[in-house]
Amino acid sequence: MGIRLSPHGTFNGMAVDPELDAVFVHLVRGLSELGLAYVHLVDFGGKVVPADLQADIQKNFRGRLILSGEYDATRAEADLAAGRGDLIAFGRPFIANPRLVSRLRAGLPLAQGDPSTFYTPGERGYTDYPLE
């Protein structure tokens, strides 16, 4: 079991306050003691998660750290090589590229998603992207 955290998310009126970083470090310390398998950090829909908070979260959590938000293959490889996290998650690229993994492996260009279809009902913009 793991948890997804959005430390600097501002959805639905959430505010970023001066104690926020300390609160999240305290939280992951506690989660680490509980033996959670992973912490998945969300960098989306708010302010960017500061690099020093990300590093403090990594230092204080024994399980796997998953990073996400605006990744492409190059940045993902760079962050993994730099040891900033253990795994990288992709969100929007998966919507527009049903075969994202094989396309990344082969270094093929990626289709761009259509943001006007995000958070809308129906298949348009979710299951109608071409497979190739």
Ligand SMILES: Cc1cc2nc3c(=O)[nH]c(=O)nc-3n(C[C@H](O)[C@H](O)[C@H](O)COP(=O)(O)O)c2cc1C
């Ligand atoms: C249409 C859409 C729906 C999403 N729904 C959720 C959700 O239900 N829960 C969640 O934690 N994140 C959700 N996200 C955020 C993504 O999981 C991801 O964190 C975000 O898109 C940033 O990663 P990316 O830059 O690779 O897309 C959603 C994103 C999009 C575009």
